[in-house]
Amino acid sequence: MRIRPFNEQAAEQADRHSDHLTKPPGSLGKLERIARQAAGITGELWPDLSRKAVIVMAADHGVCEEGVSAFPQEVTGQMVFNFLSGGAAVNVLSRHSGADVFCVDIGVKSDLEHPALITRKVRYGTGNIAKGPAMERDELMQALAAGINLVDELYAQGYRLFATGEMGIGNTTPSAAIVSVLAGLAPEQSVGRGTGINEQSWRTKVGVVKRAIEVNAPDAGDPYDVLSKLGGLEIAGLAGVIIGAAANGCPAVIDGYISSAAALAAMRMTERVYPYMIASHLSQEQGHAKLLELMGLTPVIHMDMRLGEGTGAVLCFPIIDAAIKLMREMATFDGAGISRE
CATH class of the missing domain: 1.10.1610.10 (Nicotinate-nucleotide-dimethylbenzimidazole phosphoribosyltransferase (CobT), small domain)
Incomplete structure (x- = not known):
């Protein structure tokens, strides 16, 4: 593009x-x-950036088999319906910020039906990255295209400010693996606590990331290879959202750690996306500060958040409005x- x-x-x-x-x-x-x-x-x-969209990409992860999350995988689909009914934190903050939430099933493990759901399902969750690749390269390209095309559609409807959001139980694990490879951080630096795991679970998670990198041997110089072997469908979709926003001449407001992993992958695909990105906040995930520093991005707010969904990005919207006013x-x-x- x-x-x-x-x-x-x-x-x-x-x-x-x-x-x-x-x-x-x-x-x-x-x-x-x-x-x-x-x-x-x-x-x-x-x-005029008054028309604002937060795109929440939802997908499941095979690596959940390794016990890397404090929550069961079924929560992904359940949370999708929470977004669609307007009950999640991102919905509340979007109403406060004058933004619209668009929830996308790009890879949830189960079939979901709702009149407001945008279905762009590439496959039913990724493979277990501790045992093999997350997805095929052509599936990665489908997920990227889904994000780009959705931004094109929303741009045609008048939206001019975009935020990245995600939902996927276990998705801090592939994010940490992506960051380890593309940013050159040791898993001990890139792996955080996610949804609130204890010390033993954190050590397990570090081991899973190390094993995923060893098993898949991704090429650090090829972001498509890294994302297809270690990523998530929602992470790939968000990389597409960021590229699509830049291609349409719109700011892309990046949420927390998972969205930033997607942003790093998008930057490695095309450096021209860099000036279009606004880092909304500094997540409590331990690798986030190092990742933003590597990318040359300075977070606007520091709120000790680690929820995801796009909450930090949406909270940043009124500040962007204020700057222009x-x-x-x-x-x-x-x-x-x-x-x-």
Whole structure:
């Protein structure tokens, strides 16, 4: 897909405008940086990003057989219905932030039916990565395409700001494996506590990630190989969402650790997605800070969250709104008749 280069001219125009607002230069910190980025992404000084979508990709993972999660696999499908009924945390925060939630079955183990469910099922869950590849390469390409095509559809409906969300019991394990290979982190650094596992379960999880890497021998220089051997269908779908947002000239607000693993894979597929990404928050997953640092992304908020679903990304939406409103509505020194000296 063709992704336009970041519009440096528009970003510099935003910088100049910001410097003329009635405040000391740089005093609004990250708000100014967000406004600059939004201008560079869209080519507009204060773009209209009022139509917001959080795309929650849902899929199951064969690696759950290894006891890596504190919750049973059936919870994935059950949570999908919770999203669809509006009862999950991401639904509450989306209503608060003026965003719409789109839940996608891209690889749940069971058949799900609901009028609001978007079905893009590639297969019924991934293979157990501790024993073999997660999926075939053509299945990975289907999942990537599903994410890209959904953004295209939503863009055609007027959506201009996208957030990544996910649901998949056990999905911090493939995320950690992806990060270990693509970011060069030891599993002891990339593996976190997920849904709240104890010390022994954490050690088991580290061992599973090591075994998955050893068994599959992914090529660290080929993100498609890494994602097909170690990834999840929802992780691949989110990589597609990020690429699709960039191709449509829209910001992609990245949620926590799992979404960031998808973002890293998308970056390795095409570096042009990088300036289109906004890191929403710093997850409590221990590898997240190192991963964001490697990617050159600075999280907007620090809320000690580790839920997923897109909750951190959606919580960031009002801050993005505020950054653009400040650019549009705040007085300049000249307009307000205020002296700078």
